[in-house]
Amino acid sequence: MVKIKLTIPEIEEMEYYDFMSYLGVPFFHIGGPGSTEELARSCHIKKDSIVLMVGCGSGFSACHLAKKIGCFVVGLDVASLPVENARKRAIEENVEELTEFITGDAYNIPFKEASFDVVITEFVSQFLDKNRAFSEFIRVLKAGGFAGINEMYRDDAMEPRPKAKIDEAEIIFAEVTGFSFKMHTPDEWHRFFKHAGFTDIRINKHRPFLKMKDSIASVKAMGGFVKIAGITLRMLRYMILSKIIRRRFSQLDKGKRILFNNRSTRKHVGYILGIARKPF
Template identity: 50%
Template sequence: MQQNSLTRKEIEDLAYYDFMSYLGVPYFHVGGLISTKELAELCRINEESKVLMVGCGAGFSSCFLAQTFGCSVVGVDIAEVSIRKANEKAKALGLEDKAKFRIGDAYDLPFEPGTFDVVITEFVSQFLDTDRAYREFVRVLKPGGMVGINEMYSDADVSHEVAEKIREAETIFSEITQLPFSLPSPEEWKLWLERAGLSDVHVYRHKASVSSKEFKLMAKALGSYGKFGRLFIDLMIGMTRYTISSRKIRNRFRKLSKGKGILMRNRSTSKHVGYVLAVGRK
């Protein structure tokens, strides 16, 4: 899809993640490709693994897994624009045989029981009824297979003031995405995975940070630093153009910046917020 293939009104009416995929944002999870790689290693993904990525977005993480580990990846997402972008990305990278994408609902996955060795999701469970979704993840998993999640968390024991700030950010993200959004504690993530019938559940806490290693992984996934630079420039140009031309999109970005500021830059709240990598075995 070309950036000019939709009218401004059609672009404004896109759901949040459809819009971000249309814009060219490679992924949404705060841990980046570093966390994707670590989660894959925790799930023991190798070239023999058949992996399902639930909420695959524009397919960047899925293609990265196929490139890095040689595994076979199927990505599903409810966003049509995202799936279109994901298939374009797989084709551009020559990964059509390794990374395939289709529209799918996390609550009703279009696969037979016991299809996959690993089911992974990144910054998706935040918006889901975890009991319904995780039972479905387990259903399509082979015996002995792994579920791996990469999701944000907030500490359970915080002051009233911090809790209020976090609730404000949760409300902002719910308004932007038009989806329910919350930041559970690490203990809650563990409980929900266990309640789905998984054993050997382990939860690892991380703080969001940016390092040169992330840029190296991005460049490797895209094929060169030049392509990484081009992606960044195109993304900045697109964001600037739509911010200037559309009040609706401008307000969306303003709210997004406020929500991120509360969670990532506010000194009192940021120390209580991060992301978890959690895994469990069927």
């Protein structure tokens, strides 16, 4: 990863995901590497596939797919630091020949029509204007190509109290990340795909908790317990040194507890694997 020594004021000015990339956190989506692999199977990614990963972050999932399947993956992210880290990761994992990472906008993807077999997002589309983004996804897909998303969902029908708490968590995550944050219902995700012109739409709901084997795989993917401990210690150091960073993580923890530790709310949230196809 990129080795940059920043001052505390410089770090305090960083966007949330730039800061996570600076710390070395490899991925953010719920479900871990297992959900990435399931999404790849559902999108029929093969060795000869050309895949676009929108919001690639520091390149963990892109490199993981390139290494496991042998496909060519282009990673696109709006922030330059994660892209640079992704390029470093590709070299470290010996998949630089199977990957390309560029800085770019999900609303104006810098590729011509019908360039990709598959377009994927993980914990990214929920921050985007779906009408604008999905229109770009279908534009750059080849006829018959697949779009796959791993994003959070919320139930449509629920009691007023858990609904209010989930609304509160959405506001917290929006404030922490600096992006508009909205968890949509499975039906809403289906409509976003349909509105963009996709067909063969499947929205599969998953609970937000990892099975033991997936938890072990996630720990391994993050570099093992030693690396996780190192990241955690760096987080703690910055929290001690900065009131701003301390508040950011405190708010993040509050949002996570609302969604995943509160009995009244956690039964109403999870992640969806959404798969859709561009018509021939």
